[in-house]
Amino acid sequence: MxxxxxxxxxxxxxxxxxxxxxxxxxxxxxxxxxxxxxxxDLGTAAEQILNGLFNSYVLLAIPLFILAADLMNIGSLTDRLLQFCLVLVGRFRGGLGHVNVVANMIFAGMSGSAIADAVGIGRIIIGMMTKDGRYPVAYAGAITASAAIIGPIIPPSIPMVLYALISDTSIGYLFLGGFVPGVMLGGVFMVMNSIIARRRNYPVEPPIPLGEIPKITMRAFPALMLPVILLFGIYGGVMTPTEGAAAAAFYALLASTLIYRAVTWKQLYGAILTSGRATTSIGMLIAGALVFNYVVTIENVPASLAKVLTGLHPSAGGFLLIVNILLLVLGCLLEGSTILLVIVPIFIPTAKALGIDLVHFGVVVVVNIMIGLLTPPYGLLLFVLANMTKQPLVAIVREAALFILAALMVLGVITLFPDTILWLPRLIGYKG
Missing domain, CATH: 1.20.5 (Single alpha-helices involved in coiled-coils or other helix-helix interfaces)
Incomplete structure (x- = not known):
């Protein structure tokens, strides 16, 4: 045959x-x-790419969020945010581990990229944690990698922008839906860090004098205002998420150059070049997915799969369990954006047929894909942190295991209880 x-x-x-x-x-x-x-017609390939890229205004948000993250990394925003986080949680046992998680939660409101968070915060916080042997290098790398997955879950989020592209779901409601799961991840990571810190007797940081706290807070204030401006601008109806991404990039440039005066022309050129390369990489992936999804549509794969699955009469919960298992397995082997652009569109018709809310489904999918960044053998964040810390990959994986387990617990909760995701969007007016 x-x-x-x-x-x-x-x-x-x-x-x-x-x-x-x-x-x-x-x-x-x-x-x-x-x-x-x-x-x-072979020209259909070019037609699908051009139509997909030029008709998707939402895609402009991706290079703008990437640029905003790169501008924050070259400025002194990250240093000031870490000092502010040290004031908040540094006084507890394993304080620098808590600082790592909280800083990633704050930084998540600016960049939308796990890799940007890991690189931006990682270089500084790992140096702080490993100075004078206070924490093992592998543990510092593992908690940095784990905390970085919070970035694309708390808004804004580049993966959610891509999901909105393939599912025709509101980006604003997806962003809101990710807020509670992101905070839950931050909470369980801090609990896990506390348990490990007590068992291993990690140090308590010396308390910062009260007189220094207002000064540190004021130094960090312009950086802290970025997520506030971004989110209030989007949900206040002042700007679209794409316009919000442009505002974030402009504000990051303004804060780094005029307010903090921490950027040289050479650094600025380097940041633009780096963000351009990252955008090109993602753009080629999106272009490939647009053409391949056209092929998948011609072959009627999503509808056929939906027919088969609905014929099995699974419950909504059973379907979500199957999707979670498949995505977690695929996350060990494939890059997250590939899964999102190629695999996830096949599941969407079935999710609709089973009455699963697409905002809930989207956030569950994104959390799955973020956990995939931590799971070997492909986990991209593991490679980034192993390279940054010069530690064996196995050592990073071993230290990250408990944080991966904690993330899976959060995934289970948000899968079983949709209101953990949908509560906030409904508060703003979502009817789903």
Whole structure:
């Protein structure tokens, strides 16, 4: 029996990916190959890419959030935020671990990227934690990697922007839906850090004199205002999420250059170059996904899968359990954006058919994908922190294991209890 064009398309993606070609390029090549075998117009590939990119105003938010994060990293915003967090939680046992988590929660309201959070905060906080041997280097790397997954869950969030693109769901309500799960993750990570700190007798940081607290708070105030301006601007109806991303980038530039005067022209050029490279990488992945999703639609895969799954009569909870398991397994093997753009669209029709709220589904999906950044062998954050700390990957994974377990507990709670996600959006007017 001859192999179908769609099967050959999938095989081509796998082979090209295994040979080292970026997944976005692999999907474009495989999709063009499918069009050729099916006798369809090859120009359809270019048409799908152009229509998808030029008609999706929401995609502009991605490069702008990336630029905002890079501008914050080169300025002194991160240093000032860490000092402020030290005032808040540094006095407890394992205080610098708590500072790490809280700083990531605050930074999450600015960047929307886990990698940006890990790199921006990581270099400084790991140095603080490992100075004079106060914390093992591997533990400092593990808690930094774990805390960084909070970034794309608390708004703003680049993965949620991508999910909104494929599901036609409101970005504003998705952002709001991620707030409570993000805080829950921060809470359980701090509890886990407290338990580990007591067992290992990690140090208590010396309390900051009361006279210094107002000064430290004022120094951090311009940086702390960024998430406030961003979120109130979006939910107050003043600006769209895309306009909010532009405002975040502009404010980060303003704070770094005029308020803190901490950026040179060379650093600014480097930040723009870095954000441009990251945007190009994500853009190629989106382009590949747009063409491949067209192929998947032609083959009627989402509708066929929805028919099969609904024919099995699963409950909404049973379906979400299946999706969680599949995404967690795939997270060990694939990059998060690939899962979001290629795999998740296949599940959306079934979620709709089972009456699952798409805001709830979207936040559960994003939390799954963020946990995938911590799970070996592919966990991208593990590689970033292992490289940053010069520690063996196995050592980082071992120290991160309890934080991964804590994150899975939060995933279970938000899956079983949709109101943990939907409560805040409904408070603002969401009817789902």
């Amino acid at each position: 001859p192999v179908s064009p769609f099967a050959l398309c999938i095989i081509t993606i796998v082979v090209l990916g295994a040979l080292g070609l970026p997944i976005g390029h692999s999907m474009i090549v495989a999709s063009v190959f499918y069009l050729l075998l099916s006798g369809l």
